[in-house]
Amino acid sequence: MSNEVKAMPGNAAIYSPKSQLPSIDALRTAAPGAKVTAASEKERSRGAPPFIITWPDLMVTVNQMPAEQLVRHLQGFQGYLQSRCELVDPELLQRVGGMKQCLGLVVEPDFDEEGRGEALVLALTELVEGVFFAGGAVYAADGSCLAAPPEEFDEDEDEDEEEYEEEYEAQYGDTPPEGARREGPPTAMRVAQRTLVFGALTARAQLEDYPGEDREQRRQWLMRRVEDLGLWPELERDERRILEAPAGTLSRRQTIDSSWRSEGLAVLAWALGVSELPAHDHTMDSAELITKKLGLMGDQPSPVLAAPKLRTPEELRRMERRLLALHWRLRDFSLRPQAMDFIEFSRTAWMGPFELEGIQLAGNDLAIGGKPIAQADPQRVRESQSIAMERHHAINWLMGQTWVYSLVDTST
Incomplete structure (x- = not known):
């Protein structure tokens, strides 16, 4: 088995109470020294990203989540904040519910040491008067943390050891x-x-x-x-x-x-x-x-x-995102049995983008038994949800969530 894996790009999601995209001139100001390319309305209707921002050694693609997906996505994001994070800003949940736009930024090959990618995220967040999500936490345009998993605040805190x-x-x-x-x-x-x-x-x-x-x-x-x-x-x-x-x-x-x-x-x-x-x-x-x-x-x-050896940390992280996304889709469908564009979700998901290679799709949605999940046999769907929960449980333990396997949390 090869230990070489493709590097994952950096990513962030910006949530805005405004429905209008920033202007290309504003983006050029926010990304000094970069070339900013804007797609036409016709190109965007065909799935093209609204903006691509490039330096000689860095590219940032700005995607816009389709309006019909936003409400469901925001509900899932609120669930993540409630179940997995501590809120510094008590009004954040209400603010997230009122957001009218989600921009997904893909930074390739990754956030750079010069800080151009991070500066662009901060500037764009300020332009749209929003907040951004990166690395499991939510931040304001000035970089201050608004919500994060408990360990992000104090990894040395002795929380309820008894x-x-x-x-x-x-x-x-x-x-x-x-x-x-x-x-x-x-x-x-x-x-x-x-x-x-x-x-x-x-x-x-x-x-x-x-x-x-x-x-x-x-x-x-x-x-x-x-x-x-x-x-x-x-x-x-x-x-x-x-x-x-x-x-x-x-x-x-x-x-x-x-x-x-x-x-x-x-x-x-x-x-x-x-x-x-x-x-x-x-x-x-x-x-x-x-x-x-x-x-x-x-x-x-x-x-x-005899001599056990684990796959690389990057492979494990990629699988963590993948299994979380699969569990989320199946659990979300059990609550709201509707079709969705799972391909677009893979690019803009709140848990970070994940690869679809090897995941069977049908009609742009997750496939169960070769059919879109909304058309699949209900028994197969329920069985797949049980599979997803058990596998999500296992990968969370592998990532070190807790020593005790049975105490692992599989919230989505």
């Missing part, structure tokens, strides 16, 4: 190890261990429907295998209970939840370079992965524990 220790002990039956609260992204070895844990949980769930008379012997063998591989410390308390429960005694909910861990398994196996991630509307066929690639069901050491 409550966290209680949650940790409830899951693991023990006090958290040194540094567990802010360990950051898990090590490759820990990812490998949790991948095998999910393999074991998936295999355990499958035993509930196994017709053979030896299924309890198989469960006991699985327990010994988990112990032999040194996975016991990685198991949360509920996971231990599932593996310890005699075959045929799991509740329907325990069986279903354990089976769905195969989608988290798919993401972790992808992160380790063990397998590719199935399409967003296809569940993971875990049998071959568990048996052959993970080596869980044999009697030899698992190959993934």
